Each structure stands twice: as structure tokens, then as C-alpha cells.
Amino acid sequence: MALRIAGQRGAARPHLPLAEILAELGDQDERLDVLSASDDETTSVRAVFAWSYRGLSPERQLLFRRLGLHPGTDITGYAAAALTDTTPSWARRALEALADIHLVEAFGPDLYRVHDLLRAYALERAETDDTREDRHAALRRLHAFYLHTSDAADRRLVIRNRHSPDAAPVPPHVPAFTTDEQARDWLRVEYSNLLAVVGHAADMGMHDLAWQISATMFATLDRLGHRNDWLITIQTGLASTRKLSDRVGEFTMLRAMVAPLTSLRRFDEAIDCGQQALNIARDAGEPADEASALDNLGGAYFEAGQRSAAADCYQASLDIQEEVGNDWAAAISQNRLGEVHRDRRRFDNGIDCHRRALKTFRAHQDLTREGWTLRLLGDAHLALGQFDQAIDYQTQAVAVLQGPRSLDEMARALCTLGDALEATGERRQAREHWSEPLTIFESCRLDRK
Template structure:
């Protein structure tokens, strides 16, 4: 991160603003600032586009909302770039704000609260109170002030409530540190803001009382009673009333307590394990646990159960112990801890009798009943009048836990498990808290704490790679950090090099202590799997894909879909897989472990056959998607046997495009795998069948890479036809990134192959695309010659799709060579052909070109209608590229009518899309805006 970035600060605890070098940055409209607020609240984490839409617009999102998101993100990039390098980045999963926590006031406040609590735990209440004062100074008013949308509303409520909780927490520390006089003014101000908050009233009364202002303390109670009665019809709480009575009696216990002392009662259990010394993150999870505890204490329910589940090594026990240690004072009758050994590799899980016996002994019951029912009755009786926190660690099932639940009482029970414990949630009212991975920021913080800040900050790039290679899994991060710490002279770069090789990564994360080895921890979950699910887990290790659906896995493991779904659910329950709705994915380190098992236990021929089944399933599914988007496309025999498993089905073009988008990364990985296995028919067809997806989304770098893989495989086949088809796509993709010289070479090579083969449909496409490329090179006359040859060939073939494509190309050539009448003639005929073929992409391009022709002929109304029709079609097709072309055309139309404001708005939207697609038209849009601004200044001067 550059020094400029370090000076940037985003502030959320008041009016949302960003500052750099002592000045405010111009952040734009309220909704644009709402996008920044969402990214800053999750700083370092990825926020999906759908999350942004839901958080900023909610149910009121318009049809054009995705375009607005791109516009706002582009506006924020431009605003924040004034502070240094690029800090707002886009990935396939969404958007991330690359700032350190110290650059966002909310993150600073969260870190200060954590530090204050650590200081308070060590007995330094006064110092902790001062840290909380610094934290509270971060607030400049109502959080996210003036920001619209449901996310901002919810965060405003949460952060406002959190502020008052911190005020109360600081007041407790001040009172404990004999600083009651200092805190009075703060409590008066807070009580005026929140007059119905009785805990604040009680603290204010106590501060006044201890400061010798008894009359004021009693008057404060009278004020509270009148307010509650008059406005809410309520009496003061029992706590407030009791405090008032004790003050009337001059109860000596209200005076400052002596120094804290340790309870000596031998039956008060204190069994909680040591807290992890370098605990980081989990702020929201801890807040959620506390919210559930407070809700359970106030809504009449005597028992709060929190089931904390997550993958092995995710930090379930660390979180539970951390939270339990925060509640020492809230559980006066002690804390019980019991490891239920649900996933212990050497010992079986505890039985109910064994678990109850240990718990009863901890509660002081030395003469225990031997009958299970008597054990349960005694256990519940002992707890009925107590306030104990019970942590049941490593539960294997709801049944193991159910008989350990206290009866009606004020006890708090925490349960951790690798299983989801669904029965405990549905039948016993447990609140489920599923732990995810640490963020990149939290992971780096953990590395700093274990390795040392100086060493990590000295190699920031290698530290970031180290965190990524550990998959942001706390256990893996700790193992890697310990290895780095044990060799202070070694660099992080050396550790990263050891971890980079996938096959060696689990070895590099191995420790002498088996209980702390990443491979061992994952193996405990695997060992509990039934046979079929274990086999499915191993086979999933053969993949290097992202999310994968049930039908694809069914083909991989060669089982029916309903059986496959049950196995995947079992793997999800143990957090060996994560469900993402209709698909499943695994953590990188879990997948590496599954891959090790597959190589070690599965027959090599069976492994290869499984991959071939999956490749065939994807090939036939992607061909089905292609035929759904282009029904009359001249597809060819697959040359691969059709799988017997259910293929992906598509009812509409929209469903096919959605599947393309969801599966693109998988198809890319499988293309490379097919080439490695020598499955060349699959390796060339997969990227070829993805033409529409890559063309419309503009992911050209990825497409070019896959096309090159496919071409290498095509060159291994006896027929030259696949080469010609891929050379056509390579020409298109090369042209789209501005490499027209390279595009011409690919296309001319393909034309030579097609003429020798006497393949008119392939020749047609190559001619059309060569004409289009020559248009971009402004070689209009030569382009029109190739375009007319392509059109005549399309008419001979008699297929509407090809006719539409060739007329579209000629229309563009005529528009750009200032021949609008010929352009309109070709464009109208092309639209008829495109609609006859019922294919969206050529129709969208033709609509834009016909609109250009109308515009150049001076028919403004007709041009506007065509542009707007194109935008409606693009929204249906999710076609961002042609949407941007239509917007830029509208911008030029408005410019010619001297509507400069409308022109700039449309051009800016187009630019945002081109930037997001990394399109070659980005510079064209920027130049248009620059000329427009100059023209506007000239007209107004």
C-alpha cells in the first residue's frame, strides 16, 4: 500500500466521508456514499454485487440497478484515487476496499474496545476506561448519517445501540476505579439522549451518591419514575428500585468496594481452558452471542443455548472460551467445561452417563446415582437455583447433548461441534452460530501478533500470499506463524515458497503435535463419514473447480442424483463442504486433503474414468446451453459418448446465460484438465461453446487463455476443422482487446483452412469477423468486400442467424464510412433475420447500429426508440457490452441536440461498464467525455 493510501481515512461514525491529506474527498450522491459505507463496514472483505443492491436499494431496486452499481463504483474509484493508488478493486465475487483497519474509524473503534477489555481483564480498570473514551470519541453524530437503504438503517441502529453499551461499560470501569466524579457529566449527557435507559440512570445515581450528592441521586430516581410512568405507563425496574431503597437506607455496600479478591468457595467451578493468547477478529460473532444472551435474560426464557459450529481448525473452541471468559462476573456460580470428544481420533465420544458423571462431580456431587434418569434429575436440580456457564466442546450429535441441557434456570449453555446440530436448533431452541474463515485483514493481524509486526510489515506482499495459501483458516495460520516464529532468521518468502506447491502444502502445515496438525484435524471429520460419503469426499478431491452442482457430482461419482445430494448434505453437516445454494464448494486445504486420499486409495484408472465422466457431462451440458441460446446453430457431433447421468436443462436463454456465468470458472479449470488428460475433443469444444458468455461479459483475457489451450488440443486432432473454428474465436477476442493485427493473422489463417476444407459455414464466420476487424482498423473498403462475400454465402446457406450477423457487420461498416442510407437498409434486413432466428446478441448489436444510422440521417425520434429498445433487450440478456454501446450512442445523440447534461450522464454510465469489462472502448468513452466537457465550457463561456 502506498503512502498516499495510508493517509486516506474513511469515517462512518457520523456523516460518511473520506479524508486524505487533511481534506475531504468528494464522494458523490447519497447512494454512492451508501456503497462506500457497505464496503468500509466490511473493509478487507468482499461484498457481492447482489449484497450491494439489497443493502442500498432493498425492494425498491429499479431494473437498471446493476448499471447504477457500476456507475457508483466507478465514481468511488475516481474519488478515492485522489488519495493514492487503487484501493477499490473488483473480483468475480464482488468488490473489496483495500484499506487497513486503522483507516476506517469503525474498525479503529472495534480494535479499541477489544484492547480495553483485555486491559480491564488484567485488572487495570482506569486505563481501560481511558481507552474506551478514545473509542467513543470516534463518534461524530448519528452513524452513517444521511445514507439511504436498509443496510445503513440497520447499521445505524446497531452502532447507536453499541455506543450506549460502550458508555455503560466505560461508566462501570470508572466507578470501579474510584473515578465517580469524572463520569457524572458523561452520564448526564447520555441519560438526556436516552432517558428511558435505566442502566444509565442507575450508574448516574451511583456516581452522584458516591460523590456525596445523595439528594441529587434520589432526585434522579424520582425524575426517572415520573418519566416512565407518564410516557410509558411503567414502573421503574426492580434493579433501579432496589438501588433507590438501598440509598435511602445508606447501605454501606454502596460505597466503593475493596480491591477484588478471589472467591474461596471450594464448590465454585472455574474450569474454562486458557484463552488463545493471540485471538483476533470475531467481533460480530461475539456481539451476536451477547445479544442472544441478553435476549434470553429479558424475554422470560430461562435458558439460552448457542450451538457454535464450523469446520475443523476454524476456531470454534477459541471463540467459545473467549466469550465465556468475558462472562465471569455474569456467572457467579462458576463455569463448567467438558470435552465431549466427538471427533477425537484416539478415544470414543463420551456417553451421556460419562458426561453427566463428570458434570455432577464438578458441581460438588461426590455421591452420585448410578441410574441415568436419577443422574439427569440430580444434575438439573443442582443447576435449578444457580447461574452457571456450561461449555460443551466437540459435540458429535444433538443426542449427545440433549440430556445435558439444564432445566428451567438462569444458566447459559454453549455447544461447539463440527456438525450443524440441526436437531438441537429445531427441537431445543438452540441459536446456531456458524463460523466462517477470517478476513484477509484479520489473518494478517493474527500473523503480526504471532510472528511480530515488524517482520510481517517488512514483507507485506509475502504475508498476504501466506494468509491466502493458508486459506484464512485460523489453525493453518497459527501453524504457519509458529513455523516462521521458530526460525527468526528465515524470511516469509521462504515459508511462502514451501507452501506454494499444492502437493506439499499440508506437509508444510504439519506439526509434531498431532492435535495441532492441519491434516490431522481434517482427518478427524473424514473418519466419521459413512463409506459412500467418504468415497464422494475423495472424488471431490480430484477437482480443481469452484462451486459444483449436484448433477455434476453425480456424474463424477457415478451415483443417482438423489443419493448424491444426501452424501453432499452429510459432508456439509461436517463442514467438509459448504453449500452455496444450488452448488457446493470446499476449502482449499480440505480439498488438498481429499486429493491426497484419492491418490492414495483410489485406482488410477478409476480416477481418470471419473474425470472423463465429469468432462462428458459438462461438454453435453454446455452444448445444450449453446443450442438454447442459438437454436439453429450448426453444431457438430461431439465425438465423445453421451453420459448416462441427467444433464443440465435450460428452459430459456436467460437460464442458459445464468448457467454460463455460474459455471465459467469450472469450465475453464476442466478445459485445462481435459488437455492434460489428452481428452482433446473436450478441451477444444468447451471454450468454443462458451463464445456467447465471454463475448457478452467481456472477460476476454480469460477467454483468450482458454482458446489457446483449446487450439493446442485441436492441433492434436486429425481434422483441421476445430482449428478453423477456434482461430475464428481467437480473432474475435484479439480484436476486442485492441490487437487487430493479431486478429487478422488468426482470421486469415482460419480462412485458408476453411477454403481448403470446403466448409462454408466456418468460412462465413471467418469472413464476417475479418470484415469487422478491418472496420476497426478503418480499412472500410476492404472490409465491405469481405462483408459482402460473407453475406452472399449466408444467403446461399439460408440460415437467419448467419444472415443477421453478416448484415450487422455491413451495417457497421456503412455507418462508420458515412453511408447511413446503405447502413439503414442493411440494418433493417438484419433485424428481420435476427428476430427470425430468435437470438439476442446480434439483435442487440443491430439495434445499436440501426440507431446510429437513424441518428446520422437526422431522425432523432427513431434513433432514440432504437437505442431504448436495445437497452431493454440488453437488460434481459445481461449483455453489458452492448448496453454500453447503446448508452454511448445515446450520449452522442444528446450531444448533437446540445443536451450536455443528459449526454454526460449516458457517457459516464457507458464508461463505467467499459471499465468493468476492461473493454477496448474505454478510451473512446473517456475521449468522448473530455471533448464533451470542453464543448460545454465553450458554449457557456
């Protein structure tokens, strides 16, 4: 019917360019008015939607209205439950009932979508039938759901130091991730919604939620490889921290911004953000944050080709971590310092750094970083032309790096192992080892689609 009405409007106004009519329809705030200009209820999109809406029970009317508040395109039972302050099981049954009369579309397990015209009508009803306070409370529950679920997925997939989100209480209904695959699946499904929610929270003045949701997404955005999305999301979070004068949040956002800027080769900006984060940590007298900022800044200097500055940052971070007794974090700095030494052809110094780091990670039973260190040792020996040692270390690395969290490191180890085998004349084995990273990288590429 919407297409028919749009066509009739175009036919009735042949003097108007089609682009102008399309512009009218492209304005989401005006689209329903454009398609409901007639007084005849049989030819008004808004009136036809109203017929279906009035046939709903009050509880399902509420759900339909709340769907218009959701800033993303897709919705699950959990998100619908947050909007309506109900349970996911009730929300799924209600969504299925709406799908039966075509007010929503079911297009996956516990995944629903609202047509943009119906979404506009739902938002219109919410603004008419619900108080501003009720709408605000519903959105804050929705944002809290995304905050804590994204944080749970991130913690499942990545072991790193982070501030626990405190912008909102943990909702009563949050999915439990018992496997890495469950966490990755949720993040893939909700990726576009998370981006939308960060911007929406900032627009609504919920700046505490905006920056903290952004902070939970670092690993997701890094893994998916969407550097521009990553940067925009962090910039939104950074702006929110500054509106709140939240120095802890500002430090977190500035430190996080270094990686995407570096990968986009915007080195001067990356170094500036890293230096700002370092200054905040020093002003606050937080040694752990200072060391973390130094590591990030060192990475930006390294990729920018400023090896001496990178070494200074890593050494300073290492000194701080050793002083406060954080041997695990010190080992990370040792590995990074070792990479700088190798790049500057100071191989003995680099190998010594990696061996010290290896001892620490083994003591902590950190298999992922043990494998990372073994790979770096293999790289160093390959650069020295010590092929047997390189093969041995990379073989150990591959054996240790098992599981989905270690795919990138395993792929790199296999590549270097292939290089070392080729150098010893084992070309058939080299090709076999090179083929495995291709499969790994292809699976990662599919993940990013």
C-alpha cells in the same frame, strides 16, 4: 491447528526467513507434509484429517476422495453426482453430511467448498485408495457434465450456429434451463470452474473435451467481458485441437480467437487468426464456414481501420450466403456491410443494405436482429442529420428489443435516440433516454463481477 503448527515451525527455526517458510506452505503438493512432520498424531494435520475420514461410511469416503479430483474451488450436487456416478439428490445429502462434520463448507444453495488442506488430503486419499482408471473415469464424467451443461446454457442464451459437442455422451443428470436467468446464474456460479476444467482436461490429455468445453464458453466469456480469460481459454482449446489434428476444432478455435484479440487491439494477430480459419474452411470446401470466417475477418479489418478490406470480406460472405440460399446469414453480412458503407459516408448504400436485412429478419421473426437492424437504420439517419427518421427507427428498435438477450442493443438504441432528441431541442427527453442505458450498463457491470 494448521496455523498453530505453522507458527511453531517458524518459532523453532528463527534462522530461516519467513518468506522461505511461506514458500514451503505455498506448495500445495508439499503443504500437508510440512504440517504433518511430527510423529505425534495429536499434532499432525494429516492424522487429524484421517480421524474424520475413517468415521465416514464407504460411500461418503468415496465422495470425499472424489472432491479432491475436482480442479475448481466450488462444487454443486450435480458435479458431485458426476464424480461419484450417483444422483444429484444423493450427492447433496452426502455433501450436507460432510458439511456437518466440517469436511466441506456449505456457503450457498447447493454450493460447497473444500478447504485447500482438506482438498490436498482428499486427493492424496484418491491417489492411494482408487485405481488410476477409476480416477480417470470420474474426471471424464465430470468434464462431460461441464461440457453438456455449459452447452445447454449457451444454447439457451445465444442463437448461433455451432457444432454439437460429441466428445462425451450426455450425462444422465444435467440441469434443465427453462429461463435465461437460470442459464446465466449457472454460468456465473460455475465460471471459475469452467476455466479450471478446460485447463485441467488439456493437462490430463482429454483434448477433445478441452476444446469442446472451450467452444461452449464463447458467449459467456464475451458477456462477462473477461477478454484475457477468453483468450487463454481459446488458446488452450486451439492447442488441444492441434494435438488431435482436428481441423474442424482448429477452425472453431481460430475463428473464435478473432474477437478477443480484436477487443484487445491486437489487430495483426486477430487478422492472422481470421485468415488461418478462412484457409481451413476453403481447404475443406465448406461454404458456410468460409462465409462465417469472412465475417469474423471483416470485423477485425473494420476495427483495425482497414475499411476497404472489411467491405471486401463482408461482400464475399454475402455472395456465398446468397449462393447457398441462406438468406438469414446473408442478412447479417448485409448489416455489417451497411455499417462499413455508413463509416465511409456512403449512406444510401448502407441504408439499402439495412433495409434488405430488416425485411429478412422480419420474415424469420428474429426480433433481436430486427431490433439491431432498426438501430443501425437509426444510426445512419442520425449521421445524415435526418433526426425525425432517426427518432422513428430508434423508437421502433427500443419497442422490439425487449428481454434480457437484447439489453446491449437496447442500450445503444436508447443512446442514439437521446442524441437525436437532443439535436431536435428535446433535451429533457434526451436526458431521460440517456439515463436508461446507464442502468443497463450498470447491471451488466454487476453481472461481470
